[in-house]
Amino acid sequence: MATAKIGFYGHVRQYHNLKKEIDTAFFEVMESGAYVLGAKVKQFEQELAAFCNLKEAVGVNSGTDALWLAFLALGIGPGDEVITTSNTFFATAEAIWLVGATPVFVDCDPKTCNIDVNLIEAAISSQTKAIVPVHLYGQPANMPEVRKIAKAHNLFVIEDCAQALGARGDGFAVGELSDAVCTSFIIQKNLGCFGDGGAVITDHADMAQQIRKLRNHGSLKRSCHSIGYNSRLDEIHAAILSVKLKQLDQWSDRRRTIAKSYDEGLAGTSLKLPYAVPGYRHVYHLYVVETEERDALQAFLDSRGITALTHYPIAIHQQEGYPWGHPARISGSLEHTERSAARVLSLPMYPELTDEEVGAVIEAIRAWELTRTTKANAA
Numbered sequence: 001m002a003t004a005k006i007g008f009y010g011h012v013r014q015y016h017n018l019k020k021e022i023d024t025a026f027f028e029v030m031e032s033g034a035y036v037l038g039a040k041v042k043q044f045e046q047e048l049a050a051f052c053n054l055k056e057a058v059g060v061n062s063g064t065d066a067l068w069l070a071f072l073a074l075g076i077g078p079g080d081e082v083i084t085t086s087n088t089f090f091a092t093a094e095a096i097w098l099v100g101a102t103p104v105f106v107d108c109d110p111k112t113c114n115i116d117v118n119l120i121e122a123a124i125s126s127q128t129k130a131i132v133p134v135h136l137y138g139q140p141a142n143m144p145e146v147r148k149i150a151k152a153h154n155l156f157v158i159e160d161c162a163q164a165l166g167a168r169g170d171g172f173a174v175g176e177l178s179d180a181v182c183t184s185f186i187i188q189k190n191l192g193c194f195g196d197g198g199a200v201i202t203d204h205a206d207m208a209q210q211i212r213k214l215r216n217h218g219s220l221k222r223s224c225h226s227i228g229y230n231s232r233l234d235e236i237h238a239a240i241l242s243v244k245l246k247q248l249d250q251w252s253d254r255r256r257t258i259a260k261s262y263d264e265g266l267a268g269t270s271l272k273l274p275y276a277v278p279g280y281r282h283v284y285h286l287y288v289v290e291t292e293e294r295d296a297l298q299a300f301l302d303s304r305g306i307t308a309l310t311h312y313p314i315a316i317h318q319q320e321g322y323p324w325g326h327p328a329r330i331s332g333s334l335e336h337t338e339r340s341a342a343r344v345l346s347l348p349m350y351p352e353l354t355d356e357e358v359g360a361v362i363e364a365i366r367a368w369e370l371t372r373t374t375k376a377n378a379a
């Protein structure tokens, strides 16, 4: 029986693997005397834009703010509807509510768990302003279809890429078929800083400039202001993100290798395994399996020292008090979203996991399968 603890995150391991470079970057900032909107943020923004093959990146203080400020920059506000999915982290919809707009939820595709593009047109109304596909678990949504619908109805597209930096679709890159890409650098993301951070990446120079202004009290020039906010990416985070960005493709490759091991090791079990769309580069922010007996499996793994978590066990429209006096609309049924919420379990997934640990997770799940079969036979 596995006795070693297998945690859900590898943050400290990652830090130790890059300690020299990260410490150097950290102390450089400390000695520079420039801690807010200095050279490190500028440098990281350039590197991030180049990584995404887009012209501009603007660092802000979270993924939530990236979405919120992108919506503001596009003039989305009260009376406007924004189509998205309820099968996502809460912040996707929260940012829509923050600008006073109405999230319109459509169901997810049961295979990929991303927005079901076949349901988008039916959700469009005369108020619809934008579509926000979420690249859930690290796999891009069907962007060519989203783009086609958006073009036909003159809608903005903002990609929620908090979980999928470094991913690609079949013949398209993230950011290629939208107005902007919003991402998060909270520590647990594939590219994470030691705290909170986020960015908007776009080809639109005017949008980038507007977000630069909004993130800094409506100011692009000292002492000249309009209404804005304080949502800046810190120099320390930017310096560390520059170090880590160089590793991102390699880390994504390792995530994909681990996913392959899970796929092979868990094939033939009762679990629904993640579906990777052929030709897509899924970067497995999360490796999410589904089972009716999710809680029992989670408890069994925990008893073996393995931490598995749930993303997301309560869909946004199922949260207590929803929608808290704010406007919201559900288009059609959200049956696949609700089914997924009741069944999902995320297995440990980070580049620093060892092959032995991956093997131990597989072995534990196979042992759980045996207990199920034994119980079923005895009944």
Ligand SMILES: Cc1ncc(COP(=O)(O)O)c(C=O)c1O
Pocket (backbone or CB within 6 Å): 061, 062, 063, 064, 065, 088, 089, 091, 092, 134, 160, 162, 163, 183, 184, 185, 186, 196, 197, 198
């Ligand atoms: C899909 C998605 N959207 C938005 C966010 C919000 O990012 P942050 O936590 O940096 O505000 C997150 C992550 O936390 C996320 O996973």
